[in-house]
Amino acid sequence: MKTYEELYKLISKEIENTDYGKTPKELYESINYTMHLGGKRLRPVLVLMACNLFDEDIHIALNAAHSIEIFHNFTLVHDDIMDNAPLRRGQETVYKKWGMNTAVLSGDLMMIKATEILCKTDHSRIINILSVFNKAATQVCEGQQIDMLFENRHDVNYTEYIEMITLKTSVLLATSLQIGGIIGGAKDEDAEHLYEFGKNIGIAFQIQDDILDSFGDENSTGKKIGGDISSNKKTLLLIELYNSMHKDDKKICDELLIENGDGKINGILTLYKKYQIKEFAEFEKEKFLTLAFFHLTKVNVPNEKKQILISTAHELMNRIS
Amino acid sequence: MKTYEELYKLISKEIENTDYGKTPKELYESINYTMHLGGKRLRPVLVLMACNLFDEDIHIALNAAHSIEIFHNFTLVHDDIMDNAPLRRGQETVYKKWGMNTAVLSGDLMMIKATEILCKTDHSRIINILSVFNKAATQVCEGQQIDMLFENRHDVNYTEYIEMITLKTSVLLATSLQIGGIIGGAKDEDAEHLYEFGKNIGIAFQIQDDILDSFGDENSTGKKIGGDISSNKKTLLLIELYNSMHKDDKKICDELLIENGDGKINGILTLYKKYQIKEFAEFEKEKFLTLAFFHLTKVNVPNEKKQILISTAHELMNRIS
Numbered sequence: 001m002k003t004y005e006e007l008y009k010l011i012s013k014e015i016e017n018t019d020y021g022k023t024p025k026e027l028y029e030s031i032n033y034t035m036h037l038g039g040k041r042l043r044p045v046l047v048l049m050a051c052n053l054f055d056e057d058i059h060i061a062l063n064a065a066h067s068i069e070i071f072h073n074f075t076l077v078h079d080d081i082m083d084n085a086p087l088r089r090g091q092e093t094v095y096k097k098w099g100m101n102t103a104v105l106s107g108d109l110m111m112i113k114a115t116e117i118l119c120k121t122d123h124s125r126i127i128n129i130l131s132v133f134n135k136a137a138t139q140v141c142e143g144q145q146i147d148m149l150f151e152n153r154h155d156v157n158y159t160e161y162i163e164m165i166t167l168k169t170s171v172l173l174a175t176s177l178q179i180g181g182i183i184g185g186a187k188d189e190d191a192e193h194l195y196e197f198g199k200n201i202g203i204a205f206q207i208q209d210d211i212l213d214s215f216g217d218e219n220s221t222g223k224k225i226g227g228d229i230s231s232n233k234k235t236l237l238l239i240e241l242y243n244s245m246h247k248d249d250k251k252i253c254d255e256l257l258i259e260n261g262d263g264k265i266n267g268i269l270t271l272y273k274k275y276q277i278k279e280f281a282e283f284e285k286e287k288f289l290t291l292a293f294f295h296l297t298k299v300n301v302p303n304e305k306k307q308i309l310i311s312t313a314h315e316l317m318n319r320i321s
Numbered sequence: 322m323k324t325y326e327e328l329y330k331l332i333s334k335e336i337e338n339t340d341y342g343k344t345p346k347e348l349y350e351s352i353n354y355t356m357h358l359g360g361k362r363l364r365p366v367l368v369l370m371a372c373n374l375f376d377e378d379i380h381i382a383l384n385a386a387h388s389i390e391i392f393h394n395f396t397l398v399h400d401d402i403m404d405n406a407p408l409r410r411g412q413e414t415v416y417k418k419w420g421m422n423t424a425v426l427s428g429d430l431m432m433i434k435a436t437e438i439l440c441k442t443d444h445s446r447i448i449n450i451l452s453v454f455n456k457a458a459t460q461v462c463e464g465q466q467i468d469m470l471f472e473n474r475h476d477v478n479y480t481e482y483i484e485m486i487t488l489k490t491s492v493l494l495a496t497s498l499q500i501g502g503i504i505g506g507a508k509d510e511d512a513e514h515l516y517e518f519g520k521n522i523g524i525a526f527q528i529q530d531d532i533l534d535s536f537g538d539e540n541s542t543g544k545k546i547g548g549d550i551s552s553n554k555k556t557l558l559l560i561e562l563y564n565s566m567h568k569d570d571k572k573i574c575d576e577l578l579i580e581n582g583d584g585k586i587n588g589i590l591t592l593y594k595k596y597q598i599k600e601f602a603e604f605e606k607e608k609f610l611t612l613a614f615f616h617l618t619k620v621n622v623p624n625e626k627k628q629i630l631i632s633t634a635h636e637l638m639n640r641i642s
Contacts, residue, residue, distance in 0.1 A: 021459075027466040078429060082422040101403040101469055104425060108399060109462040111429065115436050116455040119448055127440055127447065134437040138342075141430040145348040148422055 001308050002052055004045055004315075010058070011044040011065050018066070020113060030094045030106040031113070034073050037089050042316075043176040044069040049308055050180030050194050053301045060122070061183040064129065067118035068176050071133075074110035075140055077103055082148065111137075121183065129179055136175035143167025150234045154242075161239050162203060170202025186299075193298040200292035201313050207285040208317055210235040214269060215278050226265035232257055236284065237277045238268075244275045289317065322629050323373055325366055325636075331379070332365040332386050339387070341434060351415045351427040352434070355394050358410045363637075364497040365390040370629055371501025371515050374622045381443070382504040385450065388439035389497050392454075395431035396461055398424055403469065432458075442504065450500055457496035464488025471555045475563075482560050483524060491523025507620075514619040521613035522634050528606040529638055531556040535590060536599050547586035553578055557605065558598045562589075565596045610638065 002010075015035055021028035044065035051061035079085070080093040081103050087093060095103040118133055119126070146164045150156050177194040186194065213228040214237055228235050245253060249271060256267040272278060292313065296306055323331075336356055342349035365386030372382035400406070401414040402424050408414060416424040439454055440447070467485045471477050498515040507515065534549040535558055549556050566574060570592060577588040593599060613634065617627055 024463055024466045024470060026470065027463065078425050081425060102466065104399050104402060104428075105462050105466050108428070108432065109459060111432055112455055112458045112462065115451070116459070119451050119455065130436070130440050130451075134433055134440065137433045138430060138437070141426050141433065142345055142348065145345045145423065145426050149345060149347065 001305055002048070002058065003308065004049075004312055007045045007048045007052075007058070008041055010062070011041050011048065011069065012038075014062055014066055015041075015069065026098060026102055027105055027109060030077075030098050030102055031110055033097070034077055034094055034106070034110070035070065037091055039089055041069055043072050043172060045312075046173060046176040046198065047180035047183075049312070050177040050186075051184035052180075053194075053299065053305050053309075054181065054184030054186050054190075058184075061180050063117050063120040064179050064183055065176075067114045067121075067133070068172070068179070070110050070117065071114040071137060072172060074107045074114060075144070077107040077110065079144060081107075082144070123183055125182055129182055132175055132178055132182070136171045139167045139171045143169070143171075153234075156234045156239055158236070158239060158243070161234065161236055165203055165206040166199060169206050170199045173202040173205075174198035190299045190301070193295045196295040197292050197299070197309070200288045200295065201316070204285045204288040204292065205316055207236055207281055207288065210237055211278060211281050211285070214272060226262075226269070229265045229268045230260070236281055237272060240280050241268075241271055241275055241277050244277070244280075245271070249274070285317075289313075322626055323369070323379065324629065325370075325633055328366045328369045328373075328379070329362055331383070332362055332369065332390065333359075335383055335387050336362075336390065347419060347423055348426055348430060351398075351419050351423055352431055354418070355398055355415055355427070355431070356391065358412055360410055362390055364393050364493060366633075367494060367497040367519065368501035368504075370633065371498040371507075372505035373501075373629075374515075374620065374626050375502065375505030375507050375511075379505075382501050384438050384441040385500050385504055386497075388435045388442075388454070389493070389500070391431050391438065392435040392458060393493060395428045395435060396465070398428040398431065400465060402428075403465070444504055446503055450503055453496055453499055453503070457492045460488045460492045464490070464492075474555070477555045477560055479557075479560060479564070482555065482557055486524055486527040487520060490527050491520045494523040494526075495519035511620045511622070514616045517616040518613050518620070518630070521609045521616065522637070525606045525609040525613065526637055528557055528602055528609065531558055532599060532602050532606070535593060547583075547590070550586045550589045551581070557602055558593060559589075561601050562592055562596055562598050565598070565601075566592070570595070606638075610634075 018035070020031045020035060047061050047065035047068055048058045052058050076088060077094050080088055080095045081100060084095075085093050086096045093103070094106050098106070115130075115133075118130065121129060123129065143164055143166070146160075147168055150160075150164065174195040175198070177198040178191045181191040181194045210228065213223070213235065214226060216223070216225060218225055227233075228238075232238075241253065242250070253268070253271055256264050256271075259267075293310070296309060299306065339356070341352045341356060368382050368386035368389055369379045373379050397409060398415050401409055401416045402421060405416075406414050407417045414424070415427050419427070436451075436454075439451065442450060444450060464485055464487070467481075468489055471481075471485065495516040496519070498519040499512045502512040502515045531549065534544070534556065535547060537544070537546065539546055548554075549559075553559075562574065563571070574589070574592055577585050577592075580588075614631070617630060620627065
């Protein structure tokens with residue numbers, strides 16, 4: 001089995017050796033810029049890891065891995081327009097650097113390139129692979145729309161929240177594993193279990209993110225505590241708090257939410273502590289993690305081959321930034 | 322051979338019977354809205370016509386036709402963001418009606434749906450069809466970027482202009498015919514000639530549009546003369562004028578271009594007449610039309626089968642709006 005680092009190097013070399021195009025300059029410059037910004041490249045690594053469970057030759061999954069990384073980056077380019085975001089991975093966003101019109105087109109073209117490169121996968125089940133990919137792509141767009149709609153709602157519930165993060169974040173992780181598995185030769189059942197493993201890891205990972213924002217160590221995460229609280233983001237924590245509070249605390253909470261500054265953050269954190277919201281979120285995270293690992297046990301390959309997926313999942317969960 | 326009207330009805334029924342999705346409501350409402358706005362549906366009709374040259378059963382090309390119409394509409398939704406356009410086909414644009422974020426996502430999802438539906442084409446050459454489609458999709462994005470870049474340039478030349486309209490408009494018409502041909506069973510050579518037919522018709526059609534804007538009959542076109550002149554759009558006419566003028570007239574022209582109103586329009590029209598720009602454009606239009614029909618003669622099917630494409634091309638060229 002190849003390590004994360006080996007797979008990361010392989011996909012990074014593939015991406016860095018790809019010239020996505022030349023003319024018109026502005027358009028391809030922005031695509032090359034985005035693709036060469038780096039990042040964890042988690043999704044393509046997962047494609048390769050899943051393939052490697054069933055086949056020693058992971059090169060057969062390289063186009064699919066590359067395609068999913070392009071797709072993921074396309075969603076980031078368009079998300080940055082919608083979020084009016086100036087920075088991504090510590091660098092200017094395409095939106096900020098080239099303007100909105102080029103950012104729209106740059107994302108569009110990346111989406112097309114993602115399909116184009118996926119189609120280069122020489123596999124008897126290519127239509128099946130495309131169908132799985134298109135389904136996930138659809139769900140990611142749905143998730144982004146639902147997330148935007150949450151901004152103007154105060155009654156988001158637990159189920160809606162889990163559905164949103166599943167669509168927006170988890171299905172692409174799940175699909176990366178599923179597609180890698182299919183390319184490697186997994187039976188449908190095994191590919192489905194890989195999908196469920198990825199989906200539940202993704203949900204746990206997002207909950208972890210929500211927890212860290214309120215209870216992380218600023219020195220370790222490098223981020224100021226309470227960013228989500230400041231922006232009234234509907235996290236699992238805030239949603240659960242709303243569900244748990246007595247009437248009087250709800251009034252206090254509503255007043256805090258229209259405030260700004262450290263008083264607001266500290267006030268909400270006090271309520272989180274009072275209602276043991278962190279404990280609830282930790283429980284939920286563990287629940288989804290357990291479910292994820294249950295599905296991994298069901299994948300019909302020797303246990304030693306699964307170790308790399310297990311350790312990757314643990315590293316993701318223990319990440320501090 | 323089926324008539325335009327018969328094919329139009331077939332594809333319209335297919336589109337109108339399609340529910341593109343339900344949840345999240347805002348996203349799918351905007352897609353259903355766009356797809357049900359109507360229009361000529363020229364591209365899907367061309368897919369079906371080309372298929373019909375080689376196969377009596379045009380239903381085999383219905384998914385591809387549908388896919389190309391979705392793709393075309395995706396480009397319109399995103400173009401309307403970039404052009405800040407309030408109206409499309411006499412109705413509010415998605416951008417205007419639902420806002421920028423939903424318009425970005427709505428277009429993204431339509432692009433995904435286009436691939437998804439194309440993949441339903443049950444054909445041994447589906448990967449080839451996808452490759453032709455992705456190439457055209459890429460070129461349409463390139464054309465749109467080049468068109469935007471023209472806005473800030475004063476030195477656009479004839480070759481650049483023809484390349485831009487080829488990418489932005491013609492390749493999708495060309496690809497519609499090529500894909501229809503492939504699905505119907507055309508040999509590569511015949512599919513290529515259909516592509517060239519569509520490409521050159523598309524160029525001629527765009528030149529016709531440029532001519533009508535300056536020399537059309539307001540009563541027939543329903544549009545005020547000189548819209549392109551008012552907005553300093555780089556049409557074939559303006560580019561040729563710039564190439565032809567004496568120094569003194571160039572000075573007059575430059576002064577006119579920074580003006581507004583009827584004086585500007587009449588001034589530029591006077592220069593067009595002085596330098597016989599309309600005659601030049603008519604000549605160019607005829608040149609591309611001739612080239613188009615030459616390629617059609619090369620397609621290896623009985624002449625009577627081609628009549629529908631010839632009459633469709635003539636109707637397009639004689640359209641007044």
